[in-house]
Amino acid sequence: MDNEQEIMTVSQVAEYLQISEVTTYKLVQEGRIPGFKIGRHWRVRKEDLREHIRKLQHGEHL
Template identity: 50%
Template sequence: MLRGLSVNGSPAMTVREVAAYLNVDEKTVYRLTTRGRLPGFKVAGAWRFKREDIDEWIERQKGAAAKTHSRS
């Protein structure tokens, strides 16, 4: 188990933690990550995520959604 892994001083998040944070299924996290849409990296074959990268991704999604709605 890779408990305690940190990136720039903050703990790296697991797929399960990201899924809970985003309120989605773990399969959705895997799918978005393997398609290059969600930022993550592998450590010993397991996906890990930086919290700040996930927060930035959320903000970009909000911006994209706002642009889509403003065109309607």
Template identity: 35%
Template sequence: MAEVFDIDEACTYLKLAKPTLYKYVRVGAIPAFKMGRVWRFHKQVLENWVKQRVETDTTARTKRSRLAKSH
């Protein structure tokens, strides 16, 4: 079975402040689901989310760097 975090565990895992994580959840920027009144996070889904963020950010920085060098 997949490991599931509550909000405090997810904050610790991602090294985010609780208000920041709640903001990401509220705007749909981070994958989460509710069980009753409590937000839950699948560890593997969070790992995939982080990997995607790294790839996206790295690609964006590479493109900006190439544009800066061409001008």
């Protein structure tokens, strides 16, 4: 079993993408990075993020 986190925090997504937490939070809030809220906290599924990156690499505008 792969030991990577399946669900990522905004902080983890920011580190993964090498961008600031403020920018990451804004992109998730705007729906430009796929995420969901648990209570007041945003979370991102790693596989959703990878798929989103694949689409961006292929020139799809989301």
